[in-house]
């Protein structure tokens with residue numbers, strides 16, 4: 001479905017890894033949700049939430065909720081948690 005983002009995730013570090021200067025590979029759980037094309041949005045979000053909190057939010061979200069969680073993070077909104 002999102003072929004462009006998948007290619008980007010494979011060829012470039014995702015926004016999270018790029019920010020942390022980490023190697024990004026196919027096991028990266030952040031890559032599908034924070035592609036390099038959204039790096040500037042990720043930068044803004046991590047200033048508010050912090051990378052560790054973003055990772056925590058993503059880890060706590062159920063797999064089918066992660067896309068929505070990522071969108072909330074990138075939109076700089078508080079992620080609602082039960």
Ligand SMILES: [Zn+2]
Pocket residue numbers: 013014015016017018023024025028029030031
């Ligand atoms: Zn990554």
